[in-house]
Amino acid sequence: MSTTPRPILFVSLPESGLLNPMLVLARELAQRGTADLWFATDEPRRADVQRSAGRTPVEFASLGEVFSELSAVSWSDEVYREVTQSSRFKAHRAVIRQSYRPDLQAEKYRRLEAVVEKVGPALMVIESMSSYAVDLALTRNIPFVLSVPFLPSNVLTSHNPFGSSYTPKNFPVPHSGLPFPMNAVQRMSNRLFKLRTLALFVNPTMGKVLSEDARIRKELGLPAPSPMTRIDRAEMVLCNSVPELDYPFEIPAKMKLIGAVMPPLPESSGPEDDAGLREWLDTRSSVVYMGFGTITRLTRDQVGALVEVARRLDGKHQFLWKLPEEQQHLLPARESLPGNLRIESWLPSQLDVLAHPAVEVFFTHGGGNGFHEGVYFGKPLVVRPLWVDCFDQAVRGQDLGISLTLDRPQTIDPGDVVDKLTRVLGDPAFRRRAERLGELQRAAGGRTRAADLILGLPALN
Known part of the structure; x- marks a missing residue:
């Protein structure tokens, strides 16, 4: 086996539901004595990362303070009401409008770029919502693993009615809360959900955001965004679920369903x-x-x-x-x-x-x-x-x-x-x-x- 350092860099947004399974995995590798483990996330999670040390350390790499616009925990009460309203599509739309911030994503990209320059990772393990990290891995040709804390269909189903998808054409779109199979009314609702999502991006206000995104991507040398690229280009996709918890469809070989990622229990000392x-x-x-x-x-x-x-x-x-x-x-x-x-x-x-x-x-x-x-x-x-x-x-x-x-x-x-x-x-x-x-x-x-x-x-x- 090669003795050349092969750093592994974990990257995650700071929200607990996204970060915690990644911390458990990093600690498991540290307990095995795996060298050169790094974890990049926002500054408030520094102590959580440092507690993940085992036989070897997990080095913390700061991506700076949390941007409130990107963190649901710190959204205003008005935004909270919008993203939790009873209309599933309007709530879905509100989340997109609130979190689609190319300028802030670009800032996280630049901070992560500095970490990558320092660490020189042989592999990145990226939480599935960290799109800036996927962009960086693709641009630098760094092999990466995608970590998914959701049901497998959440990342394998396209919101674009004309885009590629790993699930059948009539599969329920993520965030719709629709069952499978569906009756005629539900199928129509499912298709409208996709069409309305597509229409959202031709809205004049969103058009300005898309133009800004295109400008920033050109400046940074990033590929055009494509929802399935993170799946297609990943070395492997680790999904914290099992097939029996989702509706049946053919899951791609590169997706490994590993169940919930749990630390050793009990966690409390007494x-x-x-x-x-x-x-x-x-x-x-x-x-x-x-x-x-x-x-x-x-x-x-x-x-x-x-x-x-x-x-x-x-x-x-x-x-x-x-x-x-x-x-x-x-x-x-x-x-x-x-x-x-x-x-x-x-x-x-x-x-x-x-x-x-x-x-x-x-x-x-x-x-x-x-x-x-x-x-x-x-x-x-x-x-x-x-x-x-x-x-x-x-x-x-x-x-x-x-x-x-x-x-x-x-x-x-x-x-x-x-x-x-x-x-x-x-x-x-x-x-x-x-x-x-x-x-x-x-x-x-x-x-x-x-x-x-x-x-x-x-x-x-």
Whole structure:
């Protein structure tokens, strides 16, 4: 084997749902003693990267501060309302309008370019939303692996009705939340979703953005954008899912479905780390875990509705709710909260919670990570879809018989939530199906198989 340094450079946006699986994989390689590991992301994630060290370090490469326009966590309340509205197409359109910023992408490209000059990577492992990193790998002819924390069809289905796609022509377009197969009305809706997405880019306002993108690409010597290029040119695509969680279609050989990428568990070190949470779980027989990700912003009415859900199920089930500190002022007075509700602003490990046998259902927003994590541990789901891909996971989970979706996710009706939770908790078939799919995820290999596949690539040998 060659003794020449063969650096591996990971690149990811800073959002937890995108970054975390990449950190787990980087740490697995570090634990194996793989040398020359680098991780490029935004400055606020420096400590997270540095904690990924194992037998060898994972060097942090800063891409500067987070651009608020590109980070859903820091979008204004007005933008948040637009991207989480009930119309799936309008929400999809709002995300594109907000995040399609060629000037900011170009700045990240230049910062990553400086990192590449310093590191000289033999291989890049790129999170699928980091388009500037894909552009750089293509321009510099650096072999790259694409990391996908979504369902496989999310990156294999084109939004362009005339573009190439790895899925069948009548397959549901990402972010539509449509089922498969579809009836005639749904097929028409699916086609209109694609056509409206295409029409979005001939709008005069978006036309100016496209012109700016073309100018910047010419200046940087970048190829013209093509949605499937990241798949076509990748050495390999690592997808944190299994075929059985998506609708059936022929998956290309270069896509390796490895299941959810999990760290070794438990992650928390004991009572001193989890503030007695494990002890609390150990003494409960039926717990509903409520966790809606890092992007969800609840209103006072929605918080009150969720408290009412716990109240109505008091005496039957316990509730553990991860509610961020900045949203806890929306809670009713502490003395009026039901006794079966435990609220935490932070958990040392959501995975430890989901792995606990007392947790019987995961009430989630249905994001890619949360959806796969819940199923990995064999937990049925109740889904309150938040935006874009959440609706796609929700419809597949319902069709697979592992979850139910709220009828009115925007308002959160307590009666609707109680009904869905009661049905999932009361029917053992939901759990049996989730456990079977969890077994398939674990058999797919996760972080260890991903590391094996990466280390076997020609670029590193």
